[in-house]
Amino acid sequence: MKLNNEEQAMLAGDFGPAVKWAMEHQLQVGRMFDAEDMVDVSQAHMMADPESLGEAGVAFTEKLAETDISVRIPTITDPRGVDLECYEPIGQTESMAELERRFIAACKRMGITMTNTCINYQTIMPPVFGDHVAFGDTGVVIYSNSVCGARSNFEGGPSALAAGLTGRTPRYGLHLNDNRSSTKRYQVAEEPKDLMDWGVLGATIGRMAGSYWEVPVIEGIEKIPNSDQLKHFGAAMASYGSVPLFHIVGITPECQKIEDVDGQALEATKVTKETIRDLRAPFSAVGSQVDVVVFAAPQLSIIEMSELSKLCSGRQRSPTTDVIVCTSAQVYADAVSMGYVNEIEAFGGRVLVGTCFYQQYAREIGEANGWTSLLSNSAKIVNILGGYGYQPSLASMEACIESAEKGIIVQ
């Protein structure tokens, strides 16, 4: 890879051992993907929950922080694994909390801003069209690439941290124009209605595309979706297919017409009602008892919090069904002032701040609370939690609340 003078100095250790590690890490990754040089990035977003980090990851980060290095660009964080104001009530342990505290301290020492959110494109500083960034969390990356027209690969925690320390990332993948053209073409038969529908459609296309290196272009969406709908659509697509970029003809900024993304000659695959039904089928357990209803993945926006609070108003959850809601600190403050949190808590729900359910020791909290049967309106979370010992089901937000009220999964 071609390095400029400053990058060579970083590699030589002139900026300290942390930056040297970061540049070495980036060169290894860049070499694997044939990057020719580096590209400056304006922001980094780091995923790093303590379950993923473990003792080893936390110790690694502390060691970097001990060199008194600071990040060179705004570097923010994905949801935490422990809400330090509310961890014992959901079955998390002091050792989990302590690991979290150590990591937060190390990040702050390096100048990292603890935003703890996977909806930074709604609440912090959305990237702009053409903006090169180094974002983690697949939902953040696919939204930023597709809806904002920014440019990011999936940057795992270590690589996002490296980008924060060097202010750049290897120029490969979605930083290059050639890799942003469509490779698969899908025609949607029926437009999604609610958030769950958008998630299921995204999941269906993600599963069909099935690779990081595929770029779906989608036709058949006439009504312009809102940010929450595209949030669930993208997060589910990335979850099922590891897909980091999609185009919707006439809607997303790089694709006003299909020729803009070279999709006109691609053979179209129809996304039928049957295909969508097939995806949903494993996540249907109507009539079964539900142990926990979860609203998360991605964290809820203020609009979702508003809708949820209206559904909760004047109702009460079943004593056998817990309700967990995950949102960001930025949204939480507004949701408190608007009375949304009160409504959700009066229903019997618990609102966690700066976390996301699947990132907070999902196996351990499931065992601690006796949660096996789980219901959510997030197509992403039901895809993840099967491996954590849950039997996940999918329903609309309305049906989730009605199920929580009755203790039984309703249609």
Next chain:
Amino acid sequence: MKKELKCHVGIGPKVEGIALVAADNFSARYDLDRINGVFSRPQHKLYGSSYKDVILVLNTAKGGVATAWMLYEMTSRKIAPKGILFNSVNTILAQGAALAEMAMVDRFEDGDVTKIVKTGDHLIVCPDEGKVIFVE
């Protein structure tokens, strides 16, 4: 039987081990019980299998970014595969291998590596040279 497979230059050290193969995708978060070192997702083709010290041979990545930290965490406890061969990696897997110093290669010239390599094959993986050698 081929003696050697050519692939793209990869990441990590040269390693030797026994293959565990599935035509399935991979995420450390979605698919593994990392405490016990087994595939824990019931739908995965390697469900119930131990991945400790083997050379995994799989199709590609799925899901999220957590695998990047998790490979490092798994390696630190020595409950990890020695290496992973993929038809196609995503960026997260490569980044995780770089931090964990785990052997990882992809893009095989002879086609679908999950069909070429069989479970139980004895392999040497050479990421720097972009090749995998079958040991008789």
